[in-house]
Amino acid sequence: MAINVGYFIKESVTSFRRNWVMSLGAVITIYLSLLLVGLSMVTGYLVSEVVKSVEDKVSIQIFLKDGAATADVEALQGWLLRDELVEAVNYVSKEQALERFKEEMAGSPEIIDSMRENPLPASLDVTLNDPRTVQEMVERIKAQELFVQVCDRPDDPEQSLKYGQQIVDRLFAFTRIVRLVGVVFVAMLASVSLIFINNTIRLAIYARRKEIGIMRLVGASNSFIRAPFLLEGVLQSLLGAGIAILTIVAIQAAVLPRLQEALPFLPVDVSTAAMLQLSAVLLGAGILIGLLGSGFALRRYLKV
Amino acid sequence: MITMRKVGKTYGTDKPALHDVDVDIEQGEFVFLVGHSGSGKSTFIRLLQRELLPSRGQIVVAGQDIVKLKNWKVPYLRRNIGCVFQDFKLLPNKTSYENVAFALEVIGRSKHVIRTQVPEVLRLVGLEDKMESYPDELSGGEQQRVSIARAFVNRPPILLADEPTGNLDPATSLGIMSLFNRINKTGTTVLVATHDREMVDSMRKRVIALENGYVVRDQHRGVYGYGD
Numbered sequence A: 001m002a003i004n005v006g007y008f009i010k011e012s013v014t015s016f017r018r019n020w021v022m023s024l025g026a027v028i029t030i031y032l033s034l035l036l037v038g039l040s041m042v043t044g045y046l047v048s049e050v051v052k053s054v055e056d057k058v059s060i061q062i063f064l065k066d067g068a069a070t071a072d073v074e075a076l077q078g079w080l081l082r083d084e085l086v087e088a089v090n091y092v093s094k095e096q097a098l099e100r101f102k103e104e105m106a107g108s109p110e111i112i113d114s115m116r117e118n119p120l121p122a123s124l125d126v127t128l129n130d131p132r133t134v135q136e137m138v139e140r141i142k143a144q145e146l147f148v149q150v151c152d153r154p155d156d157p158e159q160s161l162k163y164g165q166q167i168v169d170r171l172f173a174f175t176r177i178v179r180l181v182g183v184v185f186v187a188m189l190a191s192v193s194l195i196f197i198n199n200t201i202r203l204a205i206y207a208r209r210k211e212i213g214i215m216r217l218v219g220a221s222n223s224f225i226r227a228p229f230l231l232e233g234v235l236q237s238l239l240g241a242g243i244a245i246l247t248i249v250a251i252q253a254a255v256l257p258r259l260q261e262a263l264p265f266l267p268v269d270v271s272t273a274a275m276l277q278l279s280a281v282l283l284g285a286g287i288l289i290g291l292l293g294s295g296f297a298l299r300r301y302l303k304v
Numbered sequence B: 001m002i003t004m005r006k007v008g009k010t011y012g013t014d015k016p017a018l019h020d021v022d023v024d025i026e027q028g029e030f031v032f033l034v035g036h037s038g039s040g041k042s043t044f045i046r047l048l049q050r051e052l053l054p055s056r057g058q059i060v061v062a063g064q065d066i067v068k069l070k071n072w073k074v075p076y077l078r079r080n081i082g083c084v085f086q087d088f089k090l091l092p093n094k095t096s097y098e099n100v101a102f103a104l105e106v107i108g109r110s111k112h113v114i115r116t117q118v119p120e121v122l123r124l125v126g127l128e129d130k131m132e133s134y135p136d137e138l139s140g141g142e143q144q145r146v147s148i149a150r151a152f153v154n155r156p157p158i159l160l161a162d163e164p165t166g167n168l169d170p171a172t173s174l175g176i177m178s179l180f181n182r183i184n185k186t187g188t189t190v191l192v193a194t195h196d197r198e199m200v201d202s203m204r205k206r207v208i209a210l211e212n213g214y215v216v217r218d219q220h221r222g223v224y225g226y227g228d
């Protein structure tokens, strides 16, 4: 079969040059759709890394009402410390809370100046052994009588709890939307690229109808007649996929360091393994689009 | 080598192009298929190539029931059938050598086989000096020889020709017919559809005559026909 590989590649290249406008259109649309797939994968990856890092730091804050009985607070603290899910409990007084807030808001002193009295509640900061148990721990706290007695807002105890799960949930909601929009765009672009491939292959079949007629006449097998066209579609897609991968690598090299500078507290980095996996997915998707596009065209326009 | 039993072919809803054809052609025979334009000769040939399926009846070619033949096996059937046409069907951007080599390349023959068999068959058809010529540099007769070389290079047991001399002058046609005769002498079964009366009369081979889709005569050492 060694001679055939050369023959097929020669045929595909000739055909690409003959129909270069259509072929270029196919390559560009495949490039764009795979680029979008790749970028949304990178975004998703970064978000999940961020989520992981947030989870690492996750803790539950219990806000306490002003003037809660010290004995009750200490009883609650003791109860929390006895729970096997809890690693540590830290009491933060109103004054400490204000100090923290002032530090965070150092950039905008007018907010601090505008505060006449300390609006911040005292709190118990609960650190857990395993961040995945946040929800479970929250439920246990809510069921605890002591908590309702000392919490900042007895009318709605839920509001007196702040925990990372909410941030995590919001991040996930955000990525869901990104993903949905991405899927719609990618589906549109992918169908456009299928149409382009379909057309290039149709033109290629038309340009080679004489050769095809003779091949059928002398008994070339169906797969032999089809192979150059399938290969042509696949080569176009691989070209598009290759450029998409290069673009993503370039974007990653240019943008990520700056993003990291801007967000020093978040882990903005894509591992080599993740990049390799991404490349494999894009190449695979490219091959699939190429095979589908030329496969449709062959079914419709090449009767063997 | 070729058996047709009660074969009929109707295109669409028209009147049938072939009716109830019963024909047996033995291995090594040379047969002329004659008849006016529109009598069904091309339909006959295309049925044997399995370019068409019959509307009814049974066709056996080279031991295979080609009506029941699976689609993917058709190419392998065609490797046993060389075909020659009135319009030569040569690729204009390929030389004689390349045109013949193409037929072997696309059925996966090795370079070695191609390098030995192509010059040999071009010599057989008398074109050893025109191997590097393109079709537009060749006369009609020479182009038809290239197309015969292409049909025969794989040494098929059957050679079908549909009006192979339709575009050629009488002297050139005679040369082409004697080439078919030489190929037939190697044991190949040859079926030539033609309405070239002089040719048929001079060769004195078996003649199958078609008229409006009916086989009206099947005669050994026959002539084109009486009267008309």
Ligand SMILES: Nc1ncnc2c1ncn2[C@@H]1O[C@H](COP(=O)(O)OP(=O)(O)O)[C@@H](O)[C@H]1O
Binding pocket: B011, B012, B014, B017, B035, B036, B037, B038, B039, B040, B041, B042, B043, B044
């Ligand atoms: N593809 C086709 N579709 C419809 N009718 C056809 C087709 N090919 C041939 N015919 C009809 O079948 C009949 C036989 O044609 P053909 O086999 O080409 O005869 P010949 O080769 O002897 O001239 C003619 O009446 C012709 O009009």
Ligand SMILES: [Mg+2]
Binding pocket: B038, B041, B042, B043, B162
């Ligand atoms: Mg005809």
